Amino acid sequence: MNELLGDISRRDFMKYCAGAAAVLGLSELELFEKVSEALASSSTKPPVVWLEGQDCAGCTVSLAGALNPPASALILDKLSIRYHETIMAASGYVAEAAYEETVRAGGYVLCVEGSIPIADDRFCMIAGRPFRRTVEEAAKNAAAIIAVGACAAYGGIPAAGPTGAVGVGKVVKNKPIIHLPTCPVHCDHLVGSILYFLATGTAPPLDKVGRPKMYFGETIHDNCRRRSYFDNEMFLTDWNDPEQKNWCLYEKGCKGPDTYADCAVRRWNDGQNYCVDCGAGCMGCAEPEFYSGMSPLYTADSKRSRDIMARKKAGLIPPLKEEA
Amino acid sequence: MAKRITVDPITRIEGHLGVTVEVENGKVKDAWSSGTMARGFEALLQGRDPRDAPYVTSRFCGVCYSVHQMASVRALDDAFGAKVPWGGTLLRNLAMGAEFIYDHILHFYHLTALDYLDIMAVAAYNGKDKGLNAVKEKVVGLVKSKDTFPLTPRYEPDEFSVRDPDMVITAVKHYIDALAMQAKARNMGAIFGGRQPHYQSLVVGGCTQYPDVNMVAKFRTMLDEQAKFVNEIYIPDVLAFGTGPLFPLAKMGLGGGHYNYLSYGAFELDKNGKQWVFPAGVITGLNPGKIKVKSFDPDKITESVKYGWYKDDKPRHPYEGEQVFDLDKKDAYSFVKAPRYKGRPMEVGPLARMLVAKNPDVLGLIKKGAKPGVVARHAARAIETKLLVDACYRWCDELLTEMTKPGFKIHDTAHYEPPEKGEGAGFYEAPRGALGHWIKIKDKKIANYQAVVPSTWNASPRCEKKYRGQYEESLIGAPVPDVDNPINVVRIIRSFDPCLACAVHLIDPQSNEIKRFAVE
Numbered sequence: 001m002n003e004l005l006g007d008i009s010r011r012d013f014m015k016y017c018a019g020a021a022a023v024l025g026l027s028e029l030e031l032f033e034k035v036s037e038a039l040a041s042s043s044t045k046p047p048v049v050w051l052e053g054q055d056c057a058g059c060t061v062s063l064a065g066a067l068n069p070p071a072s073a074l075i076l077d078k079l080s081i082r083y084h085e086t087i088m089a090a091s092g093y094v095a096e097a098a099y100e101e102t103v104r105a106g107g108y109v110l111c112v113e114g115s116i117p118i119a120d121d122r123f124c125m126i127a128g129r130p131f132r133r134t135v136e137e138a139a140k141n142a143a144a145i146i147a148v149g150a151c152a153a154y155g156g157i158p159a160a161g162p163t164g165a166v167g168v169g170k171v172v173k174n175k176p177i178i179h180l181p182t183c184p185v186h187c188d189h190l191v192g193s194i195l196y197f198l199a200t201g202t203a204p205p206l207d208k209v210g211r212p213k214m215y216f217g218e219t220i221h222d223n224c225r226r227r228s229y230f231d232n233e234m235f236l237t238d239w240n241d242p243e244q245k246n247w248c249l250y251e252k253g254c255k256g257p258d259t260y261a262d263c264a265v266r267r268w269n270d271g272q273n274y275c276v277d278c279g280a281g282c283m284g285c286a287e288p289e290f291y292s293g294m295s296p297l298y299t300a301d302s303k304r305s306r307d308i309m310a311r312k313k314a315g316l317i318p319p320l321k322e323e324a
Numbered sequence: 325m326a327k328r329i330t331v332d333p334i335t336r337i338e339g340h341l342g343v344t345v346e347v348e349n350g351k352v353k354d355a356w357s358s359g360t361m362a363r364g365f366e367a368l369l370q371g372r373d374p375r376d377a378p379y380v381t382s383r384f385c386g387v388c389y390s391v392h393q394m395a396s397v398r399a400l401d402d403a404f405g406a407k408v409p410w411g412g413t414l415l416r417n418l419a420m421g422a423e424f425i426y427d428h429i430l431h432f433y434h435l436t437a438l439d440y441l442d443i444m445a446v447a448a449y450n451g452k453d454k455g456l457n458a459v460k461e462k463v464v465g466l467v468k469s470k471d472t473f474p475l476t477p478r479y480e481p482d483e484f485s486v487r488d489p490d491m492v493i494t495a496v497k498h499y500i501d502a503l504a505m506q507a508k509a510r511n512m513g514a515i516f517g518g519r520q521p522h523y524q525s526l527v528v529g530g531c532t533q534y535p536d537v538n539m540v541a542k543f544r545t546m547l548d549e550q551a552k553f554v555n556e557i558y559i560p561d562v563l564a565f566g567t568g569p570l571f572p573l574a575k576m577g578l579g580g581g582h583y584n585y586l587s588y589g590a591f592e593l594d595k596n597g598k599q600w601v602f603p604a605g606v607i608t609g610l611n612p613g614k615i616k617v618k619s620f621d622p623d624k625i626t627e628s629v630k631y632g633w634y635k636d637d638k639p640r641h642p643y644e645g646e647q648v649f650d651l652d653k654k655d656a657y658s659f660v661k662a663p664r665y666k667g668r669p670m671e672v673g674p675l676a677r678m679l680v681a682k683n684p685d686v687l688g689l690i691k692k693g694a695k696p697g698v699v700a701r702h703a704a705r706a707i708e709t710k711l712l713v714d715a716c717y718r719w720c721d722e723l724l725t726e727m728t729k730p731g732f733k734i735h736d737t738a739h740y741e742p743p744e745k746g747e748g749a750g751f752y753e754a755p756r757g758a759l760g761h762w763i764k765i766k767d768k769k770i771a772n773y774q775a776v777v778p779s780t781w782n783a784s785p786r787c788e789k790k791y792r793g794q795y796e797e798s799l800i801g802a803p804v805p806d807v808d809n810p811i812n813v814v815r816i817i818r819s820f821d822p823c824l825a826c827a828v829h830l831i832d833p834q835s836n837e838i839k840r841f842a843v844e
Contacts (some may be wrong), residue, residue: 157365239734269510279518
């Protein structure tokens with residue numbers, strides 16, 4: 001059966017545990033054993049309630065892209081998805097009843113995708129209820145809360161619009177929230193954070209804006225393969241020129257020096273590619289200031305880009321040290 | 325006595341949609357389709373660098389993100405006067421082709437198949453197939469552990485549901501297999517798109533991903549796996565269901581609608597834009613025996629806000645569109661506007677594209693007695709997936725040839741800076757139908773941005789002339805013998821592959837006064 005359904009394998013777990021173990025100070029093997037025990041000992045699968053507000057479903061689609069472990073194993077074997085508008089079989093009242101029952105029982109992992117409009121509740125009504133009230137209510141009995149993607153974390157792109165879009169933390173107070181920005185969420189970040197919680201019963205250590213340090217501890221720039229071209233001010237200006245194809249993307253609007261996320265080492269889509277490698281640059285989607293604070297995106301003609309250059313000139317973004 | 329029922333939320337779609345139907349004598353008598361979420365994307369684009377638009381509008385929708393990027397860069401190409409080199413077009417086509425393949429597979433297996441299956445029939449499977457028995461064990465295990473989420477709860481299967489254990493269990497296995505296939509199709513797209521969801525590499529004038537031979541080879545290898553799945557699993561499944569247990573639904577023509585069809589066209593096959601995988605065209609009042617396709621004229625598009633939560637205005641062309649939000653408007657019931665072509669509602673999507681293209685396979689099904697509706701829509705979607713798989717092979721080969729030519733280009737560098745002023749339109753086809761973006765530029769900044777998206781066409785409310793939207797019309801007459809189990813309603817809606825987040829527009833909240841209102 002595992003062969004067919006691609007159950008979570010030992011190797012997959014090791015991969016996810018690596019980052020977490022370092023933070024916890026455990027050996028990888030120890031943490032792996034702990035996760036395995038936690039999952040094996042529970043006869044019932046941990047319930048998940050996934051709410052979508054001002055979202056595009058991109059984070060759901062990103063999760064469905066998980067291959068290691070595969071999304072099918074998560075959806076059918078490891079988690080009990082009680083409410084998720086995009087994947088559940090039920091509609092209408094039947095769907096709402098499942099939601100209400102789970103929320104009453106409590107103890108679930110609450111994932112929120114999309115921002116919450118606070119200028120007027122009517123900008124996001126689901127089943128006739130303001131989304132804001134649904135989030136407040138669902139947060140009360142949740143065992144853990146995950147703000148999935150840039151919109152749920154800090155408001156994201158909708159925050160630049162007229163609906164007063166904010167992240168979960170502006171609506172749910174006094175409860176720890178695991179923030180997983182990037183637009184959309186990286187499926188590894190999400191799967192890893194859920195597994196971490198299941199293994200330890202706590203949120204992974206978070207940075208000062210609520211992001212797991214194990215994923216958001218270093219900048220894109222720290223690990224960028226174009227880094228030496230930045231140091232030498234060799235900036236790509238023509239995408240047609242094969243000579244320039246590995247040069248720094250600063251001129252094309254890359255915000256890598258100001259963006260804390262592990263995309264440069266983790267990459268996207270099972271390691272296929274990622275924003276900086278495809279020649280487009282990093283748009284800063286892991287930062288609370290995204291999107292307004294990063295715009296304009298595809299050009300260095302922004303306050304943010306000028307600021308990056310000023311700091312470079314002042315020696316605040318030092319070049320890589322040569323290895324002896 | 326007519327009874328009104330509301331299904332809200334409609335799940336397994338992208339975005340937030342509620343539908344109300346009035347049922348009399350076991351049939352739908354009237355219907356209202358309502359978009360219930362707005363983010364105000366057009367508003368937040370005003371005053372920004374036009375080159376932000378493809379990135380931002382990609383977030384209209386996390387399912388068909390890339391087609392928004394594509395329509396947006398085409399609008400910018402038009403406004404900036406950029407000429408995309410053939411190499412850039414090929415890269416764009418390959419990224420888009422991967423998007424369609426993933427999207428159609430996901431829609432059929434994960435978003436809609438559960439509406440047609442009595443999933444508990446798997447318990448009655450008695451065959452010897454090892455893989456299928458593993459599926460049986462899995463589902464029975466879920467039932468025994470009393471935790472069958474998210475497969476249940478659900479609407480109860482009805483007389484049309486497929487109950488044959490062999491067919492159901494095979495479909496459930498393919499549901500699981502397809503989860504990996506759709507993910508792999510997207511990984512394939514990321515080779516030239518950068519990453520997904522939300523490609524990063526599409527820019528005005530071309531594409532940022534300089535290709536090498538290995539990338540093309542990798543794409544081709546991954547395409548082989550997709551081709552095998554589409555040809556040997558997806559198409560046979562759709563045909564087995566559509567000509568087998570679901571044929572009564574096809575014959576009945578469940579979910580037909582207005583029988584007006586519109587395609588903007590997409591995927592050019594040559595440098596002159598003469599040949600397309602999806603040609604553009606319009607059909608009004610389909611006569612399947614003698615299909616008459618008229619040419620598409622963008623100036624004939626208008627949008628009505630008569631029943632939208634927007635300040636009253638006359639129907640306008642998207643270039644002039646300017647909706648001011650009014651949440652208290654009497655008779656309004658949706659954030660979705662009502663686009664019309666020459667004043668008429670249109671169906672857009674795979675069925676529209678395949679009818680406009682006079683695709684012989686789809687016409688063959690209709691000839692055999694399948695009326696245009698729910699089943700034909702699923703068939704058209706599968707058939708065009710194959711067309712795109714085939715086209716992707718062709719583009720891979722062409723790209724390899726192109727790359728070896730001296731002066732190979734992927735981008736129009738001379739037209740990357742925004743013009744002082746200008747306007748542009750970008751037409752494309754999204755997996756779920758005709759997609760248009762319109763931009764006006766002033767002082768190098770966005771002065772106005774409008775998108776008319778597939779689900780706006782399909783999910784629109786009524787207009788001045790009281791014509792229902794396509795969803796609404798297609799619900800009329802649908803059998804609903806049990807008002808507590810309106811399974812045909814969700815079958816019809818989902819057959820369009822709704823994608824609502826992008827369909828809601830909003831400019832600027834004028835009134836600060838907030839009054840409670842309830843979606844029925």
